[in-house]
Amino acid sequence: xxxxxxxxxxxxxxxxxxxxxxxxxMFRKAVTIEYPFEKPAMTARFRGLVDLHPEQCIACSQxxxxxxxxxxxxxxxxxxxxxxxxxxxxxxxEELCCFCGLCQEVCPTAAIxxxxxxxVAYYRHDDLVKIDLLKADxxxxxxxxxxxxxxx
Amino acid sequence: MDFQELTINxxxxxxxxHGVLFLQLKLDGEVIVDCQPxxxxxxxxxxxxxxxxxxxxxxxxxxxxxxxxxxNNNLGFCLAAEKLLGITASPRAQYLRVIVAELNRVxxxxxxxxxxxxxxxxxxxxxxxxxxxxxxIIQIFDKICGQRLTYNYLRIGxxxxxxxxxxxxxxxxxxxxxxxxxPEYHDLLTGNVIFCARSKNIGVLxxxxxxxxxxxxxxLRASGxxxxxxxxxxxxxxxxFDFNVVTGANGDSWxxxxxxxxxxxxxxxxxxxxxxxxxxxxxxxxxxxxFRLNGEAYMRTENPRGELGFYIVGDGGPLPYRLxxxxxxxxxxxxxxxxxxxxxxxxxxxxxxxxDIVMGEIDR
Numbered sequence: 027x028x029x030x031x032x033x034x035x036x037x038x039x040x041x042x043x044x045x046x047x048x049x050x051x052m053f054r055k056a057v058t059i060e061y062p063f064e065k066p067a068m069t070a071r072f073r074g075l076v077d078l079h080p081e082q083c084i085a086c087s088q089x090x091x092x093x094x095x096x097x098x099x100x101x102x103x104x105x106x107x108x109x110x111x112x113x114x115x116x117x118x119x120e121e122l123c124c125f126c127g128l129c130q131e132v133c134p135t136a137a138i139x140x141x142x143x144x145x146v147a148y149y150r151h152d153d154l155v156k157i158d159l160l161k162a163d164x165x166x167x168x169x170x171x172x173x174x175x176x177x178x
Numbered sequence: 179m180d181f182q183e184l185t186i187n188x189x190x191x192x193x194x195x196h197g198v199l200f201l202q203l204k205l206d207g208e209v210i211v212d213c214q215p216x217x218x219x220x221x222x223x224x225x226x227x228x229x230x231x232x233x234x235x236x237x238x239x240x241x242x243x244x245x246x247x248x249x250n251n252n253l254g255f256c257l258a259a260e261k262l263l264g265i266t267a268s269p270r271a272q273y274l275r276v277i278v279a280e281l282n283r284v285x286x287x288x289x290x291x292x293x294x295x296x297x298x299x300x301x302x303x304x305x306x307x308x309x310x311x312x313x314x315i316i317q318i319f320d321k322i323c324g325q326r327l328t329y330n331y332l333r334i335g336x337x338x339x340x341x342x343x344x345x346x347x348x349x350x351x352x353x354x355x356x357x358x359x360x361p362e363y364h365d366l367l368t369g370n371v372i373f374c375a376r377s378k379n380i381g382v383l384x385x386x387x388x389x390x391x392x393x394x395x396x397x398l399r400a401s402g403x404x405x406x407x408x409x410x411x412x413x414x415x416x417x418x419f420d421f422n423v424v425t426g427a428n429g430d431s432w433x434x435x436x437x438x439x440x441x442x443x444x445x446x447x448x449x450x451x452x453x454x455x456x457x458x459x460x461x462x463x464x465x466x467x468x469f470r471l472n473g474e475a476y477m478r479t480e481n482p483r484g485e486l487g488f489y490i491v492g493d494g495g496p497l498p499y500r501l502x503x504x505x506x507x508x509x510x511x512x513x514x515x516x517x518x519x520x521x522x523x524x525x526x527x528x529x530x531x532x533x534d535i536v537m538g539e540i541d542r
Contacts, residue, residue: 037371047366048303057310071324071342092467094235126238126330131338132467140324 073127073140075168076118078159082137085111089129089138097122098129116159120146143168181206186523190219194297194527197537199511201526208522213515220541228501233259233334233490234467236501241328243503244539246289247482249282249319251539252332254479257413258488259334262475271336271461272414276452277349278322278331280445284356285315286482287396287438287445290534294435295367297531298376304366311359314352321345335463346453353446363439377431381517381529384429391516392509395484397533400437401429407480419451431532438534468496483507483534505539 059066068074076098085102096119103114130139143165148154157164184205190198198219204212224243228236240255241248253275260266267275292308316326322345323331323338331338367373383393388401398405406423408416424440426433471492478487484506493499510533518526 033371040369040371043365044367044370047362050362051307057313069321069324071322071339072320073324092235094231094238124238124328125325126328127324127338128234128238128330 068142068144072142072144073125074143075120075141075146075157075165076123076129076159077139077141077165078116079137079139080113080116080160082135083113083116084135084137085113086134088132088134092128092132094126094128095122095124097124113160118157118159119155120148120157121151121155141165183211188526194531196293196530196535199530199535199537199540201514201530203523203526205523208524210518210521210523210526213518213526215511215514217511217537217540220537222542224542225501225503228498230497232468232496233471233498236498237333238328238330241330242538243505243542244481244483244486244507244536245327246536247282247286248327248329249278249331250286250479250481251486252329253279253414254477254481254486255488256332256334257479258475258477258490261477262471262473262490262492263334263469265335265463265465267336267463268459268461269415269457270340270459271463273452273456274337274341274461275332276414276416276419277449277456278319278329280449280452281315281318281349281352283445283482284442285312287442288312288315290438290482291363291367291435294431294531294534295373297527298373300367300373304363307359307362307366311356314355318345318348318352321348333463333465334469335465337461340461346456349449349453353450356442356446360439360442368436368439374432377435377528377532379428379430380525381431381521381532382429383513383517387513387516388429391513393484393513394506394509395481396424396437396441397434397484397510399424400426400433402426407478407485411478413477413479415452416448418455419448421447431528434532434534470494470496471498478504481506483536483539484510486539503539503542505542507535507537508540511535511540 085100087100087102090098090100099115099117100113101115102111104111125140127140145168186203186205188201188203189195190200195201200216200219202214202216203210222242224239227239237252237255240251243251288308288311292305295304296302319329320326321342323329383397383401385401385403388398388403394405402425404423404425409423421444424437424444426437471490472494474489474491476487476489478485485504486506487504489502489504490498491500514530514533518529
């Protein structure tokens with residue numbers, strides 16, 4: 027009998043303790059944000075979509091060789107006057123990309139890099155698998171809207 | 179009286195099987211007579227992929243094995259590759275590796291505790307508190323390496339980049355926060371009568387059974403075996419730190435929860451010491467991207483789930499001849515059918531939740 031009463035009291039106390047924790051959390055500041063309306067700012071090292079500075083690229087193919095999933099296709103062309111190599115065709119398959127960032131690590135001229143885009147959905151499959159990295163306006167439709175500084 | 183066995187298919191699409199696990203349960207009323215786990219729904223042939231990738235290229239794939247603790251997977255593979263190639267990372271890189279590995283252990287244990295409480299019926303509240311705290315670690319990782327889940331931060335011979343400015347302060351803030359918030363978990367779960375009644379003496383895993391099945395990690399330590407590779411076979415700089423190997427007494431579901439809770443505190447202790455003694459230097463290694471692989475190497479490390487081993491065989495070329503992953507979750511899952519025979523079906527979910535398996539590394 028005594029044990030039973032003790033168990034009931036201990037049980038009630040433990041549940042009140044738990045309710046105290048949840049009650050405390052009710053008055054804490056919310057940690058979530060209203061996502062589609064306010065967006066978190068990405069960190070400096072964030073690895074988003076693969077992007078290119080075409081004028082810096084020397085078509086050395088190192089990024090193509092290191093890519094673990096073969097997401098990059100590069101055809102080098104040589105300028106007949108200056109004898110310099112430049113990318114004739116440079117396409118990127120976002121479907122295969124695993125966002126590992128190895129391409130930007132091996133690039134000797136810092137031409138290829140991963141940008142800050144994180145909303146990477148497309149309406150058409152063809153647009154997704156063959157992104158022309160030499161075009162300047164390839165990610166215009168993904169331009170991030172106003173961001174909220176969430177992360178330090 | 180005559181009875182008929184009822185076969186129930188639990189999963190592969192079941193919220194409490196922690197991924198795509200398919201359990202075939204044979205029931206006599208509510209009592210489980212037989213349990214047959216079926217795996218393979220998340221098979222991506224990562225070991226076969228490794229045979230067509232160089233070691234540097236394979237690093238992102240190790241993230242996808244145990245996706246809750248990617249840093250520890252990176253670490254295991256890195257150390258195996260370094261053992262094969264005879265490379266040693268710089269002291270600063272080794273300390274950074276310890277810091278990120280222990281942070282990821284805390285994140286992994288938080289998620290394990292949260293999902294375990296949810297499996298027991300404490301719907302959403304503990305899980306969301308755990309996710310809230312794990313989010314802080316993920317934001318630190320986002321700052322350090324630029325991703326939230328598939329980090330790909332470690333490199334053969336070092337790490338991908340030094341700590342960015344302000345990251346060490348973030349880690350210190352997180353440690354202070356986590357130490358302040360841990361008593362809340364104890365108030366919410368550890369002392370709760372319903373939680374204790376649902377998990378104490380449920381799914382007892384005896385010491386001998388655990389060793390026979392090759393169970394490792396917190397599940398083994400909860401059964402009372404003080405086996406921790408960080409202590410018993412120190413790699414990196416773990417022998418320089420002062421921490422305890424946490425063990426449980428009975429090996430029941432509650433002990434497995436309690437061991438994880440106390441391991442979080444030990445991990446915080448290690449992070450604090452590593453941050454305090456962080457040596458100067460360049461953690462980014464200048465090593466080749468392509469190696470000639472000769473011979474073989476096996477390296478095992480202490481993952482949040484147990485003993486993770488990578489076995490690499492080279493035949494002189496740049497690609498591994500064979501790469502084998504010894505995943506802790508596989509051994510931890512195989513003991514399940516021995517544990518839950520004779521139990522009520524509602525307790526099967528409790529035992530499975532307390533084992534904390536990740537299907538990504540079971541199927542590979």
